[in-house]
Amino acid sequence: MQPASPEILICQDCGCVLDETSNGALGCIACLMRIGIGGEAAVSQDSTLKDFERDARFGVYEIERRKDGSLYELGRGAMGITYRAIDRTLQRKVALKVIKLGIAGPSVEARERFLDEARAAAALRHENIATVFQFGIREETGQCFYAMELIDGETLEERVLRAGPLDVHATIEIAQQISSALAAAEKRGLMHRDLKPANLMLVNANESEVVGRTRNSVVRRTRCRTGREGKAELSVPLVKIIDFGLAKALNAPVDAMPLLSDCFVGTPAFASPEQFENAALDIRSDIYSLGATLWFAVTGKIPFEGHSIEEIRRAQRLNALPTKQLKAAHVSPALRSLLKSMLVVEPAARPRPHELAARLQYCSAQPKGVHYGHLTIAAAAILVVSATAFLFFRRHGGDADVISRDPLGRD
Amino acid sequence: MVERNSTINSRVDNPLSNDLRIIFVAFVKTTTAALCREAEGRDEMFVSTRWTIVLKAGESAATSVQSLNALSELCRIYWRPLYVFLRKKGYGHEDAQDLTQGFFAHLIETRGYSHADRQKGRFRAFLLTGLKNFIADARDRQHALKRGGGIVLVKLDDHTETQIARATKWDAHEVYDREWAACLVRQALGRLAQECALAGKAELFGCLMPRLAATEDSRVPYEEMARRSHRAVSTLRHDLARLRTRYRAILREEVRGTVREAAEVDEELRYLCQALAGA
Numbered sequence: 001m002q003p004a005s006p007e008i009l010i011c012q013d014c015g016c017v018l019d020e021t022s023n024g025a026l027g028c029i030a031c032l033m034r035i036g037i038g039g040e041a042a043v044s045q046d047s048t049l050k051d052f053e054r055d056a057r058f059g060v061y062e063i064e065r066r067k068d069g070s071l072y073e074l075g076r077g078a079m080g081i082t083y084r085a086i087d088r089t090l091q092r093k094v095a096l097k098v099i100k101l102g103i104a105g106p107s108v109e110a111r112e113r114f115l116d117e118a119r120a121a122a123a124l125r126h127e128n129i130a131t132v133f134q135f136g137i138r139e140e141t142g143q144c145f146y147a148m149e150l151i152d153g154e155t156l157e158e159r160v161l162r163a164g165p166l167d168v169h170a171t172i173e174i175a176q177q178i179s180s181a182l183a184a185a186e187k188r189g190l191m192h193r194d195l196k197p198a199n200l201m202l203v204n205a206n207e208s209e210v211v212g213r214t215r216n217s218v219v220r221r222t223r224c225r226t227g228r229e230g231k232a233e234l235s236v237p238l239v240k241i242i243d244f245g246l247a248k249a250l251n252a253p254v255d256a257m258p259l260l261s262d263c264f265v266g267t268p269a270f271a272s273p274e275q276f277e278n279a280a281l282d283i284r285s286d287i288y289s290l291g292a293t294l295w296f297a298v299t300g301k302i303p304f305e306g307h308s309i310e311e312i313r314r315a316q317r318l319n320a321l322p323t324k325q326l327k328a329a330h331v332s333p334a335l336r337s338l339l340k341s342m343l344v345v346e347p348a349a350r351p352r353p354h355e356l357a358a359r360l361q362y363c364s365a366q367p368k369g370v371h372y373g374h375l376t377i378a379a380a381a382i383l384v385v386s387a388t389a390f391l392f393f394r395r396h397g398g399d400a401d402v403i404s405r406d407p408l409g410r411d
Numbered sequence: 412m413v414e415r416n417s418t419i420n421s422r423v424d425n426p427l428s429n430d431l432r433i434i435f436v437a438f439v440k441t442t443t444a445a446l447c448r449e450a451e452g453r454d455e456m457f458v459s460t461r462w463t464i465v466l467k468a469g470e471s472a473a474t475s476v477q478s479l480n481a482l483s484e485l486c487r488i489y490w491r492p493l494y495v496f497l498r499k500k501g502y503g504h505e506d507a508q509d510l511t512q513g514f515f516a517h518l519i520e521t522r523g524y525s526h527a528d529r530q531k532g533r534f535r536a537f538l539l540t541g542l543k544n545f546i547a548d549a550r551d552r553q554h555a556l557k558r559g560g561g562i563v564l565v566k567l568d569d570h571t572e573t574q575i576a577r578a579t580k581w582d583a584h585e586v587y588d589r590e591w592a593a594c595l596v597r598q599a600l601g602r603l604a605q606e607c608a609l610a611g612k613a614e615l616f617g618c619l620m621p622r623l624a625a626t627e628d629s630r631v632p633y634e635e636m637a638r639r640s641h642r643a644v645s646t647l648r649h650d651l652a653r654l655r656t657r658y659r660a661i662l663r664e665e666v667r668g669t670v671r672e673a674a675e676v677d678e679e680l681r682y683l684c685q686a687l688a689g690a
Contacts, residue, residue, distance in 0.1 A: 030688055032623065032658075033662070033680060033683055035623070035655060036666065037677055037680045037681060038659075038677070066645045068643055070646060070649050072645075073648055
């Protein structure tokens with residue numbers, strides 16, 4: 001919960017205004033109510049959980065345990081829980097995402113659709129997309145799961161929340177990597193549908209070598225260090241998109257998402273306007289989400305805020321972008337213009353991945369480490385100094401003549 | 412449990428009348444004696460759901476103490492949505508309170524629950540329809556106001572009126588649904604708190620309860636909680652997962668108590684979620 005004003009509390013998960021549910025003290029009633037949804041199969045989760053904890057195997061994957069015997073949980077989201085696991089056949093460590101019961105749907109058809117979409121997503125190979133090794137369904141419980149490469153690092157969201165916004169150069173580098181991945185996805189007719197800072201992993205430098213980056217590429221990236229306020233961290237690590245295609249896989253069945261109305265999939269703050277409309281989506285929806293994500297990366301804020309999905313939706317359509325945030329973050333005019341074009345309401349007006357790549361290339365070619373505000377001040381200062389010097393020498397040049405004449409005169 | 416205590420306190424503080432207290436005490440004595448005799452059947456009662464018992468009581472000629480108890484328990488829990496509904500309908504604070512209590516008394520006296528629609532079987536809809544009929548009948552209302560409720564006296568906290576005044580977006584029906592949902596959640600959390608207290612984990616419950624609905628793990632400050640509770644982060648994660656699972660089961664039981672068929676639980680939950688999201 002976060003205070004939106006002295007009077008209003010909002011739920012960060014669903015956007016409901018808490019005080020008007022007349023039970024602000026309890027938390028978000030909608031979220032607490034939604035926990036109960038999920039069919040009778042999920043009610044037996046108590047026993048399922050016990051079985052799950054006793055024998056944490058999903059096909060060839062076995063979830064690792066911590067020292068205290070608990071399962072090695074890496075993260076938890078709306079769709080499921082991610083664990084660190086090991087492929088017993090290949091002896092390879094993986095990240096195993098176990099989809100919550102009820103999300104992929106209880107019917108055989110729903111599971112088939114899940115697997116179809118999942119197969120398409122798994123076929124996508126790109127250095128900036130976390131590789132998916134296998135999708136499956138655990139027969140004992142009907143739980144869907146998938147194994148993907150284990151990435152050692154943190155999400156973009158965690159990085160920004162921990163260390164503050166990224167500098168412009170790092171943001172452009174990240175954007176270039178993501179746009180490259182989106183271009184590859186577009187060729188296959190795929191899209192992410194839930195692109196957001198929490199779905200972008202920043203790979204640790206050492207790890208990037210392990211996963212097969214070329215030596216030159218790693219060296220090039222590791223050389224780029226931020227000079228901002230002594231934060232001596234890698235500012236431009238390798239980026240990998242996680243959960244690519246999963247949103248589609250889980251949204252395809254009508255009964256797939258036990259969320260609120262209209263099976264909305266995505267994170268409202270980063271969702272495109274057409275996602276709210278339940279309209280047909282293409283890669284330009286991801287471009288919008290990427291624009292909002294880059295905005296967050298460079299400013300630490302989201303472009304359109306709201307207390308509810310409806311307010312965010314209205315803000316997207318009616319409010320002007322708060323470009324002052326970009327200026328305050330010393331974003332160049334070229335990048336500002338690009339971000340604005342990515343965040344327009346009309347999908348057709350947004351750049352496609354190949355155009356995005358070209359414009360990012362232009363942005364990255366701009367002088368680094370010098371802020372445009374500073375450039376302007378420097379230019380003005382040079383102009384003033386030059387003008388002063390000119391006037392000074394002009395006036396004093398005349399005096400010098402007089403002075404020089406005096407000795408001569410005395411002589 | 413918390414609400415039960417506040418109910419008792421309110422009886423002490425409430426100046427309504429000694430008659431109400433006498434009626435209440437008589438009712439409690441009767442039902443308690445009967446329940447002692449039927450102690451073995453009590454668990455079964457909760458399994459078969461209180462609403463089902465009320466419906467069955469409506470069909471039988473004699474009033475079952477068991478069903479009366481079930482009904483009065485449901486009234487105690489769901490008193491507030493009806494009160495808030497009346498306030499949104501424009502009734503003053505005291506009128507709304509008296510009408511709500513009068514309605515429950517009337518319901519039990521006249522065995523109004525015998526008119527419950529077995530086909531629809533939603534306690535939420537049944538109560539609201541009953542209340543509307545009750546307030547439409549001025550003669551019954553006067554009768555009820557004289558007799559008072561006597562069964563349920565719920566003390567509303569000071570914040571309630573402020574919240575009602577602030578809920579300008581919704582009409583009376585919407586506020587009623589929202590309050591109904593809140594009652595179910597409050598009831599489930601109350602039971603969960605009680606279970607944790609019995610297990611000697613009241614403090615842990617207090618620490619984890621605010622995070623029960625968190626869907627993003629990153630939003631749960633495990634590190635900070637671990638420092639405060641002296642538990643490992645991984646242990647806290649599992650504690651929270653278990654607590655959530657148990658809460659879910661309890662909430663579904665609560666909802667199950669207000670519908671006729673188990674298959675209706677999800678439908679009712681979805682309906683209430685949509686009511687809450689209808690802002």
